[in-house]
Amino acid sequence: MTIRTKAVYAHGVLKPLEPLPLSERQTVDLEITSPEPVGTAPRNDFASLYGAWKGSPDALEAELAAARRMTQERLDQMGRDLP
DSSP, X not given: OOOOOOEEEXXXXXXXXXXXXXXXXXXXXXXXXXXXXXXXXXXXXXXXXXXXOOSOHHHHHHHHHHHHHHHHHHHHHHHHHOO
């Protein structure tokens, strides 16, 4: 059987982006091709950010809310500074 799929390499593990029809702990042969040279990280690949946030979901929401408030404050100030 041959299956072609995409996967993300993160923290030493290849993670398929879709479920695979394999048995648990089944051994497979891999051929890896990458659009980037080996040793470089993809630049605009959202999936490569998987696992980057180490805090709790609530802490992430708080960080995002703070960033949104700061951005809105800057936009409001820019609007006030317009002639």
